[in-house]
Amino acid sequence: MAAGAPAAEDEHKGGLRAALGGLTTRGRSFLAAGVAAAACAYVLGQGDLLRVGLLLAVLPLVAVAVLYRTRYRVAATRRLSPQRVPAGSEARVHLRMDNVSRLPTGLLMLQDHVPYVLGPRPRFVLDRVEAGGRREVSYRVRSDLRGRYPLGPLQLRLSDPFGMCELTRSFSAYDTLTVVPRTEPLPPVRLAGEASGYGDGRQRSLALAGEDDVIPRTYRHGDDLRRVHWRSTARYGELMVRREEQPQRSRCTVLLDTRRVAFQGAGPDSAFEWAVSGAASALVHMMERGFAVRLLTDTGSSVPGEGAEGFAGTGHESADSTGLMMDTLAVVDHSDGAGLSRAHDVLRGGNEGLLVAFFGDLDEEQAAMAARLRQRSGAAVAFVLDSGTWLTGGAVAGAVEDRLRRLRESGWTALAVPPGAALGELWQLAGRAGREQAGTGGLGGTGFSGSTESYGSSPGPRASAEGWS
Structure with a gap:
């Protein structure tokens, strides 16, 4: 950003007034003492006192003029490391100042604006920077939100x-730090009805090719003769070879209930924040296991939302999709919706694979809707949070147990989440409960032992640069 004198006269006067407003307490004191001495000298007729008064008054004015006419050309660069950080972790901000002018600078004081939640504003004092010189400083930021x-x-x-005199000049560029939810490593348990990430599973989709790619094709020059399919060669009368089998990825949908009416309380230890963190942990865990994953909310919005029915892809695309889902969870807030019908419309019967849901308070109507969600997935695991329990720290209400029983009867592996629960332990409990439920041969709750009491403790560098002269 250029900091030279403006061409317009009114802007020039405004800049000069701003420079005079930059007088420090010392400068104002000198100016006041000089004016007072000059006035006394005029009244008393003392020439020497007048010269002293003029010297005291002129000195701060000269400092203002010199500082106002300063033509430092300084470029600033900011770099975040990392740009995406989990809540409760620290990120480091690196600042670099380059003097691109031919003159050395004087004393420079830097101040970067940061939100209050990230900590106090960092301030640095830089000594004289030689022509073409560079100075680098850094500070740390941290947020629990x-x-x-x-x-x-x-x-x-x-x-x-x-x-x-002190003058403040501001750059215009800024960077954005993304604080994503905390994630918890989850144990590699197999949930009820879950197919592995790659390979044969009831609910799966081709990751790299379609179904037509598994049939033999005509021989091409350079093909390995060991891949010749002799039965098809005899049938078609020409040399046929087998296509390479393509890996297949099972699907997983992570459903996050964000309804405002479903959660009470706020803050890092609230039920809603636990649900957001749990959804993030499930997403990362399933991606690491090779699943094609998507994030779905009660509003019907699906992330990443592109590709094969909105599921994340593979390779670099998978990493980008994971970052996109985590960025979405970083800013997700309560919705004004009252039901789960939009999420029900997004799920398309029978081919959605594993469904992992994080529900808030469910009334009778929404419990029935959640039961219908199970019919549109292969296997389904639900973590139900009673926000009233999280506020009071009491026992799970009987109404919540009724909702859990209804979900289990419809095929869900449903668990109540007590305040402060560890998702890793609940994840293991869901695996054991799902196996017991499958062992009873049905969707009923007769063999299910995953109630709250069995839990045990229920009471993701960017840099910006700019310069001015």
Whole structure:
């Protein structure tokens, strides 16, 4: 950003007034003492006192003029490491100042604007920077609350050698730090009805090719003769070879209930924040196991939302999709919806694979809707949070147990989440409960032992650069 004198006269006067407003307490004191001495000298007729008064008054004005006419050309660069950080972890911000002018600078004071939730505003004092020189400083930021936080703009404060005047010049660029939910490593248990990430499973989709790619094709020059399919060769009268089998990926949908009416309380330890963190942990865990994953909310929005019916892809695309889902969870908030019907419409019967849901308070109507969600997936695991229990720390209400029983009868592996529960232990419990449920041969709850009491303790570098002269 250029910091030279404006061409317009009114802008010039405004800049000069701003420079006079930059007088420090010392500069204002000198100016006041000089005016007072000059007035006394005029009344008393003392020439020497008048010269002293003029010297005291002129000194801060000269400092203002010199500082106002300063033509430092300074470029600033900010870099975040990392740009995406889990809640409760620290990120480091690196600042670099380059003096691109032919003159050395004086004393520079830097101040970067950061939101209050990330900590106090960092301030640095840089000594004289030689022509073409560079200075680098860094500071740390940390937040227990997920979200997207702007960093900047950077302010540079100039001061004269006598400390009479200080001028502040601001850059315009800023960066964004994304604080994603905390994730918890989950044990590699096999949930009821779950197919492996790659290979044969009832609910699966081709990751790299369609069904037609598994049939033999005509021989091409350079094909391995060991791949010749002799039965098809005899049938078609020409040399046929087998196609390479393509890996197949099972699907997993992570459903997050964000209804405002379903959650009470706020803050890092609230039921809603636990549900968001649990959804993030499930997404990362299933992606690591080779599943094609998508994030779905009660509003019907699906992330990543592109590709094969909205599921994440493979390779670099998978990494980008994971980052996109985590960025979505970083800013997800309560919705004003009252039901799960939109999520029910997004799920398309019979080919959605594993469904992992994080529900808030369910009334009778929404419990029935959740039961119908199970019919549109292969296997289904539900973690139900009673936000009233999280607020009071009491026992799970009988109404919640009724909702859990209804979900289990419809085929869900349903667990109540007590306050402060560890998702890893609940995940293991879901695996054991699902195996017991499958062992009873049905969708009923007769063999299910995964109630709350069995749990045991129920009471993701970017840099921006700019310069001014």
